[in-house]
Structure formats: C-alpha cells, structure tokens
Amino acid sequence: MNIRTQVLLWGAQRVSAAVLALCVIVHLATIVYAVRNGLDAAEILGRTRGNPSWAAFYAVFVAAVTVHAPIGLRSILSETFGWRGRGLDVAMFAVALTLLTWGSRAVYAVFGA
Amino acid sequence: MTALKVAVWRGGESGHFQEFEVPRLASQTVLDVVTYIQRSLDPTLSYRFACRVGMCGSCAMTVNGKARWTCRTHVSRVAVDDRLELAPLANLPTVKDLVTDMSAFFDKWAAARGRFRGDTTRKDDFARVKPDSPRRKLVDEAIECIGCGVCYSSCDVVSWNPDYLGPAALNRAWTLCNDVRDVDRRARLEAVAGDAGCHACHTQMGCTERCPKQLSPTAAIAGLKRAALAAALKGEL
Known part of the structure; x- marks a missing residue:
C-alpha cells in the first residue's frame, strides 16, 4: 500500500471516529428512551419502519463502522502479530465488506422490511 | 554513611544483574554511582558518558525500569529503599552491560x-x-x-x-x-x-x-x- 493511501486511511479513521462518537451517543440515548418507556420490539419496529430519518441515521452509523473498524484492526494485527503486507490489506478489505453486509442487512430489517 | 544497593545489568542481550554496594553521598547522581562502580569496584563495567551536564545525551540508561539521563538524575529522586536497578536502554540492542547499539x-x-x-x-x-x-x-x-x-x-x-x-x-x-x-x-x-x-x-x-x-x-x-x-x-x- 502506498504512503498516500496509508495517510488517507488514517484521515478516514479520524473522520469516521468523529461520526461514530455522535452516532453512539444518539444510539445509546435511543436505547435508554426505549427501555425507560417500556417499549417492546413490536412497538420499536412500529416507530422505525418506514421512517427515512432513522434509516439514514443507521446507514451513516454502519458506513462509519465499515470505515473505522478495519483500519483500527489492521493496526492492532500489525502491531500485535507482526502481520503486514498485501495479505493483511486484503483481509481487512474483506472485514470491511462483511461489516457493510451485516450492517446493511440490519438497517434493512429494522427500517425497510 | 549508608550504602546503596545497586543491581547492574552485565552481559549483552542475555546476561544477569550483578549487585554492588556503593557509598551514599549527598547530591549524588546515578552517573556518579555508575562511575564509582567502574572506577572502584569493577573496571570491566561498560557504560557511556561524555559531558556529565545534560548536553551530550550519551549517558541515558534504564533506571528502576524507566529510561532517564543519568547525569542529571539524582539518586534521591529515584532510589527506592536505597536500591537502584540499572539496565541498558530498551528497544535497542545491548552491546555490553549498559551500552546499547544506537x-x-x-x-x-x-x-x-x-x-x-x-x-x-x-x-x-x-x-x-x-x-x-x-x-x-x-x-x-x-x-x-x-x-x-x-x-x-x-x-x-x-x-x-x-x-x-x-x-x-x-x-x-x-x-x-x-x-x-x-x-x-x-x-x-x-x-x-x-x-x-x-x-x-x-x-x-x-x-x-x-x-x-x-x-x-x-x-x-x-x-x-x-x-x-x-x-x-x-x-x-
């Protein structure tokens, strides 16, 4: 991986971290609201399905996780196990695709199904 | 006069700590301790120093687990129960005793x-x-x-x-x-x-x-x- 890509990945991780900070706060606040008001699964889905704002919010959340997690995992694997090079980059790309797939499925199930 | 118990790394990448007793003096620096050992107790001890006043950067060692410049580190600041442990700098290969390959x-x-x-x-x-x-x-x-x-x-x-x-x-x-x-x-x-x-x-x-x-x-x-x-x-x- 060339130097420019490495630097841009670092930048992407910082930007996605800022997005995640906001997303996690909203997500936790939503959980607290749902629990305190005693909402069950059906009531939660009743409010989220067909709501484009929640769909957009969680789509952004999933996108931020897809960018952030593999870049961090790449550093952890590299520093802990000495794994470097193209194999690591390909594996992390696969992790990103997996996260994107699972996250998109969850967004679709909660908001679009 | 009390004595310092000083454990000093001897050897290269593999080696052991050797114990020395060094007279405790007022305003004594860690470099003073190492110099005393080399000049009075064991002339085969290897270490680096030059200026002794914190300018040259050659006397750094690991003192009680932390990297420090030894010429400006007073024993009173770092000795625990009148004990010191001196080792070469971490993250660099050890040449001999307290000398690393930089x-x-x-x-x-x-x-x-x-x-x-x-x-x-x-x-x-x-x-x-x-x-x-x-x-x-x-x-x-x-x-x-x-x-x-x-x-x-x-x-x-x-x-x-x-x-x-x-x-x-x-x-x-x-x-x-x-x-x-x-x-x-x-x-x-x-x-x-x-x-x-x-x-x-x-x-x-x-x-x-x-x-x-x-x-x-x-x-x-x-x-x-x-x-x-x-x-x-x-x-x-």
Missing part, C-alpha cells in the same frame, strides 16, 4: 530526512526569520533535542513495530518542516508519513512524559500527521 536510532533520523537542505549559497544574504513568527515558534518548541534516546526507549510503538521511526527522528523532521529555509519539506513528509512513520503513533505520550528536556515529541508528531494529511489530500504525497 545505530538504528540514528539511522532513523537519516531515514526521516533529519538533515537540513537549503537552496542558498554563501553569496546569498542571511535568511531573516522573525523569532515570533508562528513557524519559528514551533521550531523553538522542538529544537533542543539532545538525541539521548530516552523517548525511543520509552515508546511502546517502537517495541511493537521495529520499522517505526520513533519520537526523536519525527521530532527532528518536524523542526525542519517548520524551517522556512529548508527546501526538502515534501520529500520529508513522504519519508515520515504512513505506517512506519508519524501515523503509527498512538499518542500514548511516553516520549513526552520521559523526555529529559521537557520537549513534546507527541506534539511534533501530531503536527506531522496534520501536515502529511493535508499534503495527501492535495495530491502532493
């Missing part, structure tokens, strides 16, 4: 393009750099490095990633990036960016915590990260 440390200064390159000749006028200009102030904050290796030895990222350039080399690169006379900025940013450069830093600040000159390589590295990202976004990297 080749990798200085090679990384070169790899980070830590050498000034201007484009003027002796026929040109002096460059005039205002002391209160923003870039000159950034240089001031980082320029007093004595190359002792304490930061390099205290950096966990160096121990995890042997290719990592380390705090001192990156700090040096940052001073040159802010030198308005230097013309090597772009190549230097490329040399210090990425996985083996400034972007590998975890901002744990071990270097800043331990720097005997109270510099902040962490701040210098953060500056390099921003500068390199800006260059990458502009397509200059």
Whole structure:
C-alpha cells in the first residue's frame, strides 16, 4: 500500500471516529428512551419502519463502522502479530465488506422490511 | 554513611544483574554511582558518558525500569529503599552491560530526512526569520533535542513495530518542516508519513512524559500527521 493511501486511511479513521462518537451517543440515548418507556420490539419496529430519518441515521452509523473498524484492526494485527503486507490489506478489505453486509442487512430489517 | 544497593545489568542481550554496594553521598547522581562502580569496584563495567551536564545525551540508561539521563538524575529522586536497578536502554540492542547499539536510532533520523537542505549559497544574504513568527515558534518548541534516546526507549510503538521511526527522528523532521529555509519539506513528509512513520503513533505520550528536556515529541508528531494529511489530500504525497 502506498504512503498516500496509508495517510488517507488514517484521515478516514479520524473522520469516521468523529461520526461514530455522535452516532453512539444518539444510539445509546435511543436505547435508554426505549427501555425507560417500556417499549417492546413490536412497538420499536412500529416507530422505525418506514421512517427515512432513522434509516439514514443507521446507514451513516454502519458506513462509519465499515470505515473505522478495519483500519483500527489492521493496526492492532500489525502491531500485535507482526502481520503486514498485501495479505493483511486484503483481509481487512474483506472485514470491511462483511461489516457493510451485516450492517446493511440490519438497517434493512429494522427500517425497510 | 549508608550504602546503596545497586543491581547492574552485565552481559549483552542475555546476561544477569550483578549487585554492588556503593557509598551514599549527598547530591549524588546515578552517573556518579555508575562511575564509582567502574572506577572502584569493577573496571570491566561498560557504560557511556561524555559531558556529565545534560548536553551530550550519551549517558541515558534504564533506571528502576524507566529510561532517564543519568547525569542529571539524582539518586534521591529515584532510589527506592536505597536500591537502584540499572539496565541498558530498551528497544535497542545491548552491546555490553549498559551500552546499547544506537545505530538504528540514528539511522532513523537519516531515514526521516533529519538533515537540513537549503537552496542558498554563501553569496546569498542571511535568511531573516522573525523569532515570533508562528513557524519559528514551533521550531523553538522542538529544537533542543539532545538525541539521548530516552523517548525511543520509552515508546511502546517502537517495541511493537521495529520499522517505526520513533519520537526523536519525527521530532527532528518536524523542526525542519517548520524551517522556512529548508527546501526538502515534501520529500520529508513522504519519508515520515504512513505506517512506519508519524501515523503509527498512538499518542500514548511516553516520549513526552520521559523526555529529559521537557520537549513534546507527541506534539511534533501530531503536527506531522496534520501536515502529511493535508499534503495527501492535495495530491502532493
């Protein structure tokens, strides 16, 4: 991986971290609201399905996780196990695709199904 | 007069700690202790020093588990129950006893393009750099490095990633990036960016915590990260 890509990945991780900070706060606040008001699964889905704002919010959340997690995992694997090079980059790309797939499925199930 | 119990690393990469008893004196530095051992107890002990006044950066060792400059470290500040443990600097190969091979440390200064390159000749006028200009102030904050290796030895990222350039080399690169006379900025940013450069830093600040000159390589590295990202976004990297 060339130097420019490495630097841009670092930048992407910082930007996605800022997005995640906001997303996690909203997500936790939503959980607290749902629990305190005693909402069950059906009531939660009743409010989220067909709501484009929640769909957009969680789509952004999933996108931020897809960018952030593999870049961090790449550093952890590299520093802990000495794994470097193209194999690591390909594996992390696969992790990103997996996260994107699972996250998109969850967004679709909660908001679009 | 009380005595210090001093455990000193003997050998190379493999070895053992040898115990010595050293008379405890007022205003005694750790370097005084090592010198006493070498001159009065065991002349085969190897260690480095030169100036003895905190300028040359050659006497750094691991004292009770932490990298320190020994000539300016008073025993009273670091001895626990009148005991000292002295070992060579971490993250560098041990040559013998308290002497490390610092080749990798200085090679990384070169790899980070830590050498000034201007484009003027002796026929040109002096460059005039205002002391209160923003870039000159950034240089001031980082320029007093004595190359002792304490930061390099205290950096966990160096121990995890042997290719990592380390705090001192990156700090040096940052001073040159802010030198308005230097013309090597772009190549230097490329040399210090990425996985083996400034972007590998975890901002744990071990270097800043331990720097005997109270510099902040962490701040210098953060500056390099921003500068390199800006260059990458502009397509200059």
